[in-house]
Amino acid sequence: MSALVHEHMRAVLKVYLKCLINDVIVYTQHANRKTIKTMDVVYALKRQGQMLYGFNSGLSKITKK
Structure with missing residues (x-):
């Protein structure tokens, strides 16, 4: 049985x-x-409806006060 599941996966x-x-x-x-x-x-995953967190394109900047 597990062989069939493995093959399908x-x-x-x-x-x-x-x-x-x-x-x-x-x-x-x-x-x-x-x-x-x-x-x-990251963009390809996003296009497929998956999100990969922890990667940023560098477009957003953190500002200190």
Whole structure:
């Protein structure tokens, strides 16, 4: 039984990762780069409805008083 679950999970994970990697490549190519950056992955995850917390694009600045 567990072998069937393992096989099914591998298939689902493979499809998910293919879609994610495809989105990451699209973001990288759109920026005319050959190197994938962290934010490419963050934006691809966000596009798929997943949020990865702890990474910031650097656009927001912290101001001290």
